Structure formats: structure tokens, C-alpha cells
Amino acid sequence: MMRRPWIGRLLLVLASLLLWLSIAEVWLRRTVGACGLTPFRNATIAGIPHELVPGRVTTYRGVEVRINRLGFRGGEVEPKPEGAQRIALVGDSFTFGNGCSESQTLAACLERELARRGRPAQVVNCGVPAYNADDVLALTTGRVLALEPDRVVYVMVANDVDESQQVAVIPPDATIDECADFPLHSAALQWLGIKGSALLRATGLRGGGYVDKILNRWKGEGGERLERAFSGLAAACRERGAALTVAIYPFMVRRDVNPFAPIEEDAARRCQRLGIACVPLVDAFGRDEDLSKYWIGPLDTHPDARANEKAAAFLAERLAK
Numbered sequence: 001m002m003r004r005p006w007i008g009r010l011l012l013v014l015a016s017l018l019l020w021l022s023i024a025e026v027w028l029r030r031t032v033g034a035c036g037l038t039p040f041r042n043a044t045i046a047g048i049p050h051e052l053v054p055g056r057v058t059t060y061r062g063v064e065v066r067i068n069r070l071g072f073r074g075g076e077v078e079p080k081p082e083g084a085q086r087i088a089l090v091g092d093s094f095t096f097g098n099g100c101s102e103s104q105t106l107a108a109c110l111e112r113e114l115a116r117r118g119r120p121a122q123v124v125n126c127g128v129p130a131y132n133a134d135d136v137l138a139l140t141t142g143r144v145l146a147l148e149p150d151r152v153v154y155v156m157v158a159n160d161v162d163e164s165q166q167v168a169v170i171p172p173d174a175t176i177d178e179c180a181d182f183p184l185h186s187a188a189l190q191w192l193g194i195k196g197s198a199l200l201r202a203t204g205l206r207g208g209g210y211v212d213k214i215l216n217r218w219k220g221e222g223g224e225r226l227e228r229a230f231s232g233l234a235a236a237c238r239e240r241g242a243a244l245t246v247a248i249y250p251f252m253v254r255r256d257v258n259p260f261a262p263i264e265e266d267a268a269r270r271c272q273r274l275g276i277a278c279v280p281l282v283d284a285f286g287r288d289e290d291l292s293k294y295w296i297g298p299l300d301t302h303p304d305a306r307a308n309e310k311a312a313a314f315l316a317e318r319l320a321k
Helices: 004-031 106-116 133-142 187-203 209-240 261-274 305-319
Strands: 040-042 050-052 057-060 063-066 085-091 121-125 151-156 243-248 277-280 295-297 300-303
Touching: 004 187, 085 106, 085 133, 106 121, 106 305, 133 151, 133 209, 151 209, 151 305, 187 209, 209 243, 209 261, 243 261, 243 305, 261 277, 277 305, 300 305
Parallel strands: 085 121, 085 151, 151 243, 243 277
Antiparallel strands: 040 050, 057 063, 295 300
């Protein structure tokens, strides 16, 4: 008989937790960017897992995405304006601009910033989500350099050391389930996982997971994969008369807790050794600044428009030197 009050209290606590979890689930799901018809198709270039569908307009990660007839995000690539250089930005979802409208992408921000500085340029967004360093090299040599850019900027992020995705058949009418990768399709559980993993990493208690997977890939063949891509890009750009810059976009957290800092620093060292101009975009932000405030949303660690504006201003300054 004495245990019944405790059982009642326990049930009340559990009911309260379930209520708050349900409220969090509803709110967090509203922050997840909706997806429509897939912007991807099977690649027509050897060596890459997928490419963007030319001419498609769809919803991806909560924003409208238009793809021009050349297969790049944005409007059609017009003839280069008189007195302006053409800059091609290559990379993955950070370059593509997951969750950002077209005007908020790094490419658009850089074009505006260069114009403001009196150095007009046509900046083409050649980023494709889920690409790694090998994929960037293959796309650049297979399609991007045909644009005859004056400069190629590889916007590198730490997970570019990972292996390419396996090629899979992509139906032309496929749609994307934006919650497919969440535990039990739950936005609340995904948020708890993100926060819990960050806390455990900070205390040194967590092993395994995505972060350790990328670090292990880097320690394996990932570093060589980066160097091979850097060398290949440098040679291809040199042959076509284009300058090459590697801009390293940081993982969007504070510097002192960035688990991918060793990869970013290693990439910069490899660029220096190869004689490639390198711009660490982490220096666009405050040394003690928490970059998680620039996330697209609580469940999406991609940089938002404010981050891209800061990165573009810093990059434009370095390109002007």
C-alpha cells in the first residue's frame, strides 16, 4: 500500500515527459525544411554518384531550388559581362546552400560583396550536396572548367575526406523524406541526439558515431583523398588558365570544441605544401564565437545567410589581394 503514491508520481512524471516530448516534436518538425521532387539524377559523368537535374525547379530543404540547363543551381549562365571575371564555386551542400534561398548562398553573397568592392564578378554556384573531394574533382574537370572560369574556388568542408556515396538508381519522380535519417523518424529524438553527442564529446566520454567515422576516414585514406583532389584541381585549372583557391568552411561550432579542426588544419597545410591559395573561413568569425547560432535550424548544421555573408566578405577580401 505504501508504494502506490510513488507509482502515481512516477506515472505523472512519465506523462509530463511524454507531453513535453510531443510538444517538442511538433515544434521541431516545423523547423525541418520540406522537400519535394528530387533535385538529383544519376550522373552522366564518370566518377560521381549523382548530379543535379538540368532545368528542374523544386523544393529542397525548405526553399525553392532552380537548376539551370547546365546542371548548376541558379539562373542560366549568361555571357561574362565586360570587365568582370567568372568565378566557379565547387563543393558540397555548403556551396550548394542547403536551406538557403538562392540569394542567400555563398555564391550570391560573394558576387554582391565583390561588386560592392568595385571588383565585379559573375559567380556560378557549382555545388552539389553529398559530394566529397573526389566528386568535386570529377565534376570540375568534367563540366565546370567548360565554363572557362577565371578562378575556381573549392569550398571544402571536413567531411569531404569521406568516401563517395554508392551509386543508386534515382527515379525521375522520386521525392525526398526529410525525416528519413532521424531516429524513429522523430525530430525530437534527433535534437536530443545532437545535443547529447555534443555534450559527451565535450566531456570526452563519447566514441563512435558520425564524427568518429569522418575522423577515422581522414586518418585512413581521407587525407590522401584531399591531396589527390587538390593536386588534380590545380593541374586542371592550370591547364585551362584558371586560378585555384581552396576556401575551408569550418564546422559550425566554437573553435575550441570543433572535432573536425584537425582535418581543417591538415587541409590548409596540404594546400601550403602544394602552393595552392588557401582561405580558412573560420577567420571570418570571432575567435570565441559559437557558430552554432548560424545553423539553418536546430536540426540542420548548415550555415545560414548571415554566415555566408561573413564568409563571403572575408573571401572577397582575400581574393582581392
